[in-house]
Amino acid sequence: MAKYVLEDFTDGRIFDLPSYAVERDEIIAFAQEYDPQPFHLDEAAGKASMLGGLSASGWHVCGMMMRMICDAYLLESTSQGSGGIDYIDWKSPVRPGDTLTGTSTVLASRTSSSKPHLGLVTIRTEIRNQRGETAAACEHLLLCLTRKGYEEGAAA
Amino acid sequence: MAKYVLEDFTDGRIFDLPSYAVERDEIIAFAQEYDPQPFHLDEAAGKASMLGGLSASGWHVCGMMMRMICDAYLLESTSQGSGGIDYIDWKSPVRPGDTLTGTSTVLASRTSSSKPHLGLVTIRTEIRNQRGETAAACEHLLLCLTRKGYEEGAAA
Numbered sequence: 001m002a003k004y005v006l007e008d009f010t011d012g013r014i015f016d017l018p019s020y021a022v023e024r025d026e027i028i029a030f031a032q033e034y035d036p037q038p039f040h041l042d043e044a045a046g047k048a049s050m051l052g053g054l055s056a057s058g059w060h061v062c063g064m065m066m067r068m069i070c071d072a073y074l075l076e077s078t079s080q081g082s083g084g085i086d087y088i089d090w091k092s093p094v095r096p097g098d099t100l101t102g103t104s105t106v107l108a109s110r111t112s113s114s115k116p117h118l119g120l121v122t123i124r125t126e127i128r129n130q131r132g133e134t135a136a137a138c139e140h141l142l143l144c145l146t147r148k149g150y151e152e153g154a155a156a
Numbered sequence: 157m158a159k160y161v162l163e164d165f166t167d168g169r170i171f172d173l174p175s176y177a178v179e180r181d182e183i184i185a186f187a188q189e190y191d192p193q194p195f196h197l198d199e200a201a202g203k204a205s206m207l208g209g210l211s212a213s214g215w216h217v218c219g220m221m222m223r224m225i226c227d228a229y230l231l232e233s234t235s236q237g238s239g240g241i242d243y244i245d246w247k248s249p250v251r252p253g254d255t256l257t258g259t260s261t262v263l264a265s266r267t268s269s270s271k272p273h274l275g276l277v278t279i280r281t282e283i284r285n286q287r288g289e290t291a292a293a294c295e296h297l298l299l300c301l302t303r304k305g306y307e308e309g310a311a312a
Contacts, residue, residue, distance in 0.1 A: 030219075033219070035222045035226060037235060037237070049236060050299070057222070059219050063189070063219070067190045070192055070193065081205070081206060088244075
């Protein structure tokens, strides 16, 4: 099983994310459940808002981004989850028919001082639409196993 | 129609959030769509991980939090969306059977210098489980209309 361990997340390494096709039904279904503001539910309300048209919830955009990250590298990694996010910038609306792509760039990585089998990786992920406009950017922390931790079966 | 405009988001004002009952099926359905890491899908994989049991995706927890915010005040506000999030801390796992509650506290608010009908409100939201443990905390920006902007029908 090819797995990414801490040592594979070298500074500056870039992971290309697979594309994500944004569908109208999915935008509305997510919004109905988690963020039922009118501009996430209805074209006319979107047009009347600052967003200028029906647009996905920012949290939905984060969900899409996470799925892209999972499929690019996270599900092949020794991920142990994440403690949090440094920031999220929602830079331009995500609309039905958009196709998102993106990259994750490793900014820094280190071994945990208290848990030597565990690594902390700081990653910046940016996703863009088909016009090259940045849809969202964020910096997030990934907890994963070191090679030694993985080979010894720590927390696995 | 009672609406919260910029002037209603006074410094230090606290909004109590309604409770959210976390269900196993919802945890798994969200994870299958957006974050299919094993510890979000399967009890045994959760137990074997640092999370110690089946736990909701952090992004799902953000979705739950957003729904609580919507139902507490956002859907009754002149919200125009949000430009982003300052940070998210996922402090303890959210599990099936948990009941979340929380608060949003206004940290600061001001009128936009470039768009005088628009206000920018900085809010800290914290959600807790039934044992009083903080599940997640974040600081988020809310764009909303000033009273004058709302009365004049700006972007509405």
